[in-house]
Amino acid sequence: MTEKSELRLLPWAGPEGKPCYLSTSDADGFMSRLADRIETDQLDMASELLKYALQVLDHQAGDFDGLPLLVAQLAGALEDVLRVAASRGSRLEAPENP
Template identity: 60%
Template sequence: MTTSNELRLLPWTGPDGKPCLLSTDDNGGPMSRLADNIESAQLGMATALLDQALDILAQAETDPDDLRLLTKDLTGALRDTLRVATSRGHRLESRSTDPSSC
């Protein structure tokens, strides 16, 4: 049975904005693989958005509406990236306290 500190924070939220958690003993199962793929896509989108932001900020003049949209997009990417980091950090912590992981 999975304990509460072994629950995986998934890279999406429920309809009410609350975190979604996965309890599984199979880290290679279909839900775990789906979460891994979505995390990878989110990090890739954040990387592309950072490149776009650097290009926009390097321009001499930038339209305020473009900056507003950029800020909105960066905020979403940062939220997703922090969720991925939190999830991966929790999984690293649970492995380091698991005696079988030595």
């Protein structure tokens, strides 16, 4: 059986929002490359949303009708970024104790 630490947390959720894991040591496999591309897209989207949100905050004038949508998109992007961070962090090698 594969240890949980050997599983890669994928950048998408499964049914009912449950985490999906990939059990492979092949970083060049199809699913690993797909996960890498999706992580990159998610991080890029979060960056763009952050830039837009900062522009909205800087201007603090105008129509705020779109603010609930922006907040929802930011929350989704933050969720994605946290999943990417957890996935990448779990794949880091633990430092050796001296």
